[in-house]
Amino acid sequence: MTEGGGFLIGIDVGGTKIAGVAVDAGSGQLRAERRQPLDGAPLERQVAAVARDLIETLGDGRAAAIGIAVPGLVDAGTGIMRLAVNVDAGELAIGPLVADALGVPCFVEHDARAAALWLVDRDGAEGSLAYLSVGTGISAAVVIGGRLVRGVSGLAGEIGHTHASDDGPACPCGLRGCLEIMAAGPAVARMATEGLARGEVSSLAPGASPEEVYAAAADGDVLGTAIAEGVGVQLARAIRTIVLLYGVDRVVIGGGMSRAGAPFLRPILDELDREKAASPLIAHAFTPNRVELLPPESNPGPWGAIVVARSGLGGAAAAPEREVADE
Amino acid sequence: MTEGGGFLIGIDVGGTKIAGVAVDAGSGQLRAERRQPLDGAPLERQVAAVARDLIETLGDGRAAAIGIAVPGLVDAGTGIMRLAVNVDAGELAIGPLVADALGVPCFVEHDARAAALWLVDRDGAEGSLAYLSVGTGISAAVVIGGRLVRGVSGLAGEIGHTHASDDGPACPCGLRGCLEIMAAGPAVARMATEGLARGEVSSLAPGASPEEVYAAAADGDVLGTAIAEGVGVQLARAIRTIVLLYGVDRVVIGGGMSRAGAPFLRPILDELDREKAASPLIAHAFTPNRVELLPPESNPGPWGAIVVARSGLGGAAAAPEREVADE
Numbered sequence: 220m221t222e223g224g225g226f227l228i229g230i231d232v233g234g235t236k237i238a239g240v241a242v243d244a245g246s247g248q249l250r251a252e253r254r255q256p257l258d259g260a261p262l263e264r265q266v267a268a269v270a271r272d273l274i275e276t277l278g279d280g281r282a283a284a285i286g287i288a289v290p291g292l293v294d295a296g297t298g299i300m301r302l303a304v305n306v307d308a309g310e311l312a313i314g315p316l317v318a319d320a321l322g323v324p325c326f327v328e329h330d331a332r333a334a335a336l337w338l339v340d341r342d343g344a345e346g347s348l349a350y351l352s353v354g355t356g357i358s359a360a361v362v363i364g365g366r367l368v369r370g371v372s373g374l375a376g377e378i379g380h381t382h383a384s385d386d387g388p389a390c391p392c393g394l395r396g397c398l399e400i401m402a403a404g405p406a407v408a409r410m411a412t413e414g415l416a417r418g419e420v421s422s423l424a425p426g427a428s429p430e431e432v433y434a435a436a437a438d439g440d441v442l443g444t445a446i447a448e449g450v451g452v453q454l455a456r457a458i459r460t461i462v463l464l465y466g467v468d469r470v471v472i473g474g475g476m477s478r479a480g481a482p483f484l485r486p487i488l489d490e491l492d493r494e495k496a497a498s499p500l501i502a503h504a505f506t507p508n509r510v511e512l513l514p515p516e517s518n519p520g521p522w523g524a525i526v527v528a529r530s531g532l533g534g535a536a537a538a539p540e541r542e543v544a545d546e
Numbered sequence: 547m548t549e550g551g552g553f554l555i556g557i558d559v560g561g562t563k564i565a566g567v568a569v570d571a572g573s574g575q576l577r578a579e580r581r582q583p584l585d586g587a588p589l590e591r592q593v594a595a596v597a598r599d600l601i602e603t604l605g606d607g608r609a610a611a612i613g614i615a616v617p618g619l620v621d622a623g624t625g626i627m628r629l630a631v632n633v634d635a636g637e638l639a640i641g642p643l644v645a646d647a648l649g650v651p652c653f654v655e656h657d658a659r660a661a662a663l664w665l666v667d668r669d670g671a672e673g674s675l676a677y678l679s680v681g682t683g684i685s686a687a688v689v690i691g692g693r694l695v696r697g698v699s700g701l702a703g704e705i706g707h708t709h710a711s712d713d714g715p716a717c718p719c720g721l722r723g724c725l726e727i728m729a730a731g732p733a734v735a736r737m738a739t740e741g742l743a744r745g746e747v748s749s750l751a752p753g754a755s756p757e758e759v760y761a762a763a764a765d766g767d768v769l770g771t772a773i774a775e776g777v778g779v780q781l782a783r784a785i786r787t788i789v790l791l792y793g794v795d796r797v798v799i800g801g802g803m804s805r806a807g808a809p810f811l812r813p814i815l816d817e818l819d820r821e822k823a824a825s826p827l828i829a830h831a832f833t834p835n836r837v838e839l840l841p842p843e844s845n846p847g848p849w850g851a852i853v854v855a856r857s858g859l860g861g862a863a864a865a866p867e868r869e870v871a872d873e
Binding site: 373374381501 | 619702713719783
């Protein structure tokens, strides 16, 4: 079954779990999948364990490369990551450490960028698009003409910490009124709790999750609908910023919040329609422009990591290979 | 005197005037300069007249190409422009029209992008930077690894119409609270008039210009200082957005407002320092990062247009040459 140089492994590190896939390097065909909750062990060991399990399960070929998608700042050249809102917590050389542990070249990328690379890879390599991930945090990844915008700082796309509201609460990043504290998952849960504390009539219970808030909005709950509409306005403005700054003609929204589907997307599109009706400039910027949800059944994390692994073998990142050669 | 294929002409179309330079194509040495106020004639005729005047003055060589920097949306491939906040006013095929009138290849670019190209050309072609133009309007141009970010829409960098304030006034673009209506030249003049109408004590007179407001701020005028600080907060947030989205490590601020110098720049840097002190993420994003003013004596419009002309001859834009061949 193995073709063209063995198989590729893609590992996605989420907020609560690790998901991994192994595919044939030549055909891209899925060979094996793993999914396991994060535990307290060092992250590089958990990632290496999932990758090793996939390698041992296949047994009939060589792992040509491992791609790792992580929810943090990444230096793709060195495979070093740090957490976005906690940059003082120090660095983790996850790429070199996993490469050393398994003797396989290892390439690391920010999870939103890995997802954007996967979307472009799937739809045609010369494409341009922005992928906006809305979950526990908010970040964007942009591909222009088939090339990822990384920026000199490696921070390109960190839209979650742009200014969204003068009256917004304190953000864990240290600023106030950031987009993320106004519109990500924890903000939805907080607004529900605050609304209930103000005595607003709602079917929601204290401690409702974002999923429950959107389900309530879909059922016509007044508080849930108001929260969904407020988040929609914030995310529509963020998409306006993305489209005006990068000039992309396609924005794909993914991340945990996007799985709520229509009750999540509809308020965003409604606000964009209001902006387009009010402003010929915005109408022009969004023509042609598609704003769409990532289909809920897609799994861009590990599949994006596969694209990262394949791109890495093509020469986009070299340092982890050097680490392997040092063994 | 003429070397290597004659001379290049750079024309900058401003809000009130046209400025043009002619340089040796080989050495880049300045040969002649023109500056004249805009009148009511069709814009392409005024641009062609300035270019023709420069060509006739030199007389001893061939104009190899004309670059035109314009304050509007540009399709660099076709040389067609439209006004940013007035996109319904229709298109002007300024590149083909000037090329036809003079029989010289003509290349057109957004003025902020032309300035960014000039800065990168001057400082090293592989550089990355954002140029933020703050004058009658606000727009940005970004070069990453020596390549201009244009976007599919041609609109990349239109930060002036991103959302800045929930309480902001109506913007001529049709939206409310845009950065431009909060922080560009007309906003400074409006805030001075409003402050005086509220009875605030100030040395400023009704109808004060942005230059007068910044001069008053430099003299310690309370109203002038408050306006400069408010604009500084807005522009610091815009620079944060630019640095987070594009990941650039250098932001150069130009445009008419920047000529106020320290009273304009200081409040921007002060707010960025407050953000960096509050947020390790922002400190990380701005390390290393230089935020600086374009030196007031520099003249990026016509010199940027020269870079556009030279790049155009190198193959970056072709359509106006076809127009010439049609003659």
